[in-house]
Amino acid sequence: NAGVTQTPKFRVLKTGQSMTLLCAQDMNHEYMYWYRQDPGMGLRLIHYSVGEGTTAKGEVPDGYNVSRLKKQNFLLGLESAAPSQTSVYFCASSQGTEPYEQYFGPGTRLTVT
Amino acid sequence: EDKVVQSPLSLVVHEGDTVTLNCSYEVTNFRSLLWYKQEKKAPTFLFMLTSSGIEKKSGRLSSILDKKELSSILNITATQTGDSAIYLCAVEKDSNYQLIWGAGTKLIIKP
Numbered sequence: 001n002a003g004v005t006q007t008p009k010f011r012v013l014k015t016g017q018s019m020t021l022l023c024a025q026d027m028n029h030e031y032m033y034w035y036r037q038d039p040g041m042g043l044r045l046i047h048y049s050v051g052e053g054t055t056a057k058g059e060v061p062d063g064y065n066v067s068r069l070k071k072q073n074f075l076l077g078l079e080s081a082a083p084s085q086t087s088v089y090f091c092a093s094s095q096g097t098e099p100y101e102q103y104f105g106p107g108t109r110l111t112v113t
Numbered sequence: 114e115d116k117v118v119q120s121p122l123s124l125v126v127h128e129g130d131t132v133t134l135n136c137s138y139e140v141t142n143f144r145s146l147l148w149y150k151q152e153k154k155a156p157t158f159l160f161m162l163t164s165s166g167i168e169k170k171s172g173r174l175s176s177i178l179d180k181k182e183l184s185s186i187l188n189i190t191a192t193q194t195g196d197s198a199i200y201l202c203a204v205e206k207d208s209n210y211q212l213i214w215g216a217g218t219k220l221i222i223k224p
Contacts (some may be wrong), residue, residue: 004155040122042201042216043156058211090155100205101147102212104155 004105012111013081021076023091030096032074036087081112115140119215136202137184149201197222
C-alpha cells in the first residue's frame with residue numbers, strides 16, 4: 001500500500017515549457033487535490049476533484065489545468081511555465097466521508113528559470 | 114475573506130520544554146479544524162477537532178478547539194528533537210471538503 005505517490009520528484013523547466021505532474025493513490029479515495037507550497041504562505045489549493053471525471057478550481061488555478069480520467073490518478077498540467085510557478089507541489093487525497101483528513105504525497109519541487 | 118492565522122511563525126526551545134502553538138480562524142460555515150506536522154516532505158495528519166470533539170490527545174501532544182474564540186491550540190509537552198517540524202493548521206469549511214491553511218509554525222527543538 002503505497003498511499004499517495006507523485007512523479008517526478010524534481011523538475012527544472014525553462015519559461016514557456018510545458019509539463020505534467022502525475023499523482024496516484026491506491027486508497028480508493030474519492031477526493032483528490034493539488035496544492036502549491038511557497039515559503040511563508042502555507043498550502044494553497046490549485047484545483048481539486050470530487051470524483052472521477054470531475055474537477056474544480058481552487059484558490060490559485062490560473063496557469064494550471066487538471067484531469068481526473070481515472071479515480072486513482074490526478075494530473076496537473078502547466079501549459080506555459082512561468083518563474084512565478086516555481087514552488088513545491090503537493091498532491092493529496094481524502095475519502096470524502098468522515099474522517100476527512102487528507103493524505104499527502106511526497107511533493108514535487110519545480111523550478112522555472 | 115476566509116483566513117487562518119498561526120502564531121508564532123517560529124519558535125526555538127530546548128528539549129524537555131513545553132510549547133503551545135496557536136491557530137485562529139475566520140471562516141464561514143466552519144466544519145472542522147485539523148493539525149498537521151510537516152518534517153522534510155509531506156504533511157502528516159495529527160488531529161481533527163469538530164464541534165462534537167473539541168479536545169484530542171495523543172501521547173505528548175494535545176489540542177483544544179475554542180469555538181467561542183475561533184481558535185485552537187496545540188500543546189507539546191516534554192519536547193524532543195524529533196518534534197522539530199513545521200506545524201500546520203487547516204480549517205474545513207462548507208461541505209466541499211476544501212481546507213483553508215495557515216502559514217505554519219516552524220518549531221525547532223535544541224538538544
